[in-house]
Amino acid sequence: MGYDGTVQLHSAQLQDLLTRPAQVVYKDDHRTAVYAVEAADGHVWVVKRFRHPQWLQALKWAVRAHPAQRETRRVRQLKALRLPVTPIVATTMRWSATGGVGYCVLPYMGESVYRLLNRNLLTAPAQRRALAQKLADLTAGLIRHGLIHADYKTSNILLNERGELWLIDTDRVAASRDRQRILNMLATLDETAVRARVSRTERWRFLKALLQQVELGDVRQIVAIITRGSEAKRLVTNVAGGHAQPTATTPQRGPVTTDQAPARV
Numbered sequence: 684m685g686y687d688g689t690v691q692l693h694s695a696q697l698q699d700l701l702t703r704p705a706q707v708v709y710k711d712d713h714r715t716a717v718y719a720v721e722a723a724d725g726h727v728w729v730v731k732r733f734r735h736p737q738w739l740q741a742l743k744w745a746v747r748a749h750p751a752q753r754e755t756r757r758v759r760q761l762k763a764l765r766l767p768v769t770p771i772v773a774t775t776m777r778w779s780a781t782g783g784v785g786y787c788v789l790p791y792m793g794e795s796v797y798r799l800l801n802r803n804l805l806t807a808p809a810q811r812r813a814l815a816q817k818l819a820d821l822t823a824g825l826i827r828h829g830l831i832h833a834d835y836k837t838s839n840i841l842l843n844e845r846g847e848l849w850l851i852d853t854d855r856v857a858a859s860r861d862r863q864r865i866l867n868m869l870a871t872l873d874e875t876a877v878r879a880r881v882s883r884t885e886r887w888r889f890l891k892a893l894l895q896q897v898e899l900g901d902v903r904q905i906v907a908i909i910t911r912g913s914e915a916k917r918l919v920t921n922v923a924g925g926h927a928q929p930t931a932t933t934p935q936r937g938p939v940t941t942d943q944a945p946a947r948v
């Protein structure tokens with residue numbers, strides 16, 4: 684069931700949700716457990732439970748620096764900029780004698796791009812082309828707002844059945860127009876695309892679509908930095924072979940200008 688943006692969680696429903704068993708566990712490590720639960724009315728929610736020591740969580744909550752609180756603030760800021768960020772419908776703490784455990788509850792918004800690619804669930808060429816274009820549009824949107832996402836991974840971007848992309852895990856989004864930081868963000872994305880077995884041609888398609896929207900300088904240098912040198916030679920051969928559009932002649936739909944102040948987040 685898709686989230687229509689209107690369903691809210693009341694306190695009793697929230698307490699009930701937190702006691703329900705996981706339908707799907709997306710991840711469970713030392714930092715967080717993230718899982719889907721189905722409410723009594725059939726709605727599917729995603730619960731993110733923080734796993735740091737309980738005394739530390741209690742302390743951070745008291746000074747409003749708990750990761751659940753930080754992530755919730757960031758989501759509000761990005762939403763105000765009309766960026767496609769998954770809403771957090773509840774942020775809460777369950778107290779205990781030794782501290783507390785923080786939770787964020789989000790609507791289920793789709794599957795992560797990493798899962799879809801890595802598990803070969805997105806195979807139609809037209810779908811994959813559309814995804815590359817949408818990822819480029821999303822990335823260009825962040826860059827134009829003067830934002831970088833230091834954790835810009837395919838596992839932190841969801842794709843729903845309508846073909847829309849939604850950001851999650853935005854705690855590490857920061858205001859910056861620093862080129863090196865932008866390229867680092869692209870390098871992180873590229874690395875996770877490689878791990879999800881995305882081909883060089885498809886990664887290049889994404890980059891080309893991005894560079895048609897934002898000016899980031901010399902293409903060869905960009906490729907070298909994004910691929911951390913590992914694939915620079917082969918990708919640059921593509922560039923030299925005429926598959927690339929040099930940035931100087933590329934139509935610029937929304938160039939990044941350095942005199943523009945980054946969005947405040």
Ligand SMILES: Nc1ncnc2c1ncn2[C@@H]1O[C@H](COP(=O)(O)OP(=O)(O)O)[C@@H](O)[C@H]1O
Binds near residue numbers: 714718769792793798
């Ligand atoms: N709202 C959501 N809808 C669907 N899946 C989600 C949602 N939020 C998280 N997930 C899944 O859980 C995984 C981990 O969530 P995330 O918020 O990135 O946790 P972490 O901060 O520990 O990386 C994601 O990669 C995604 O597969």
Ligand SMILES: [Mg+2]
Binds near residue numbers: 838839
């Ligand atoms: Mg994540």
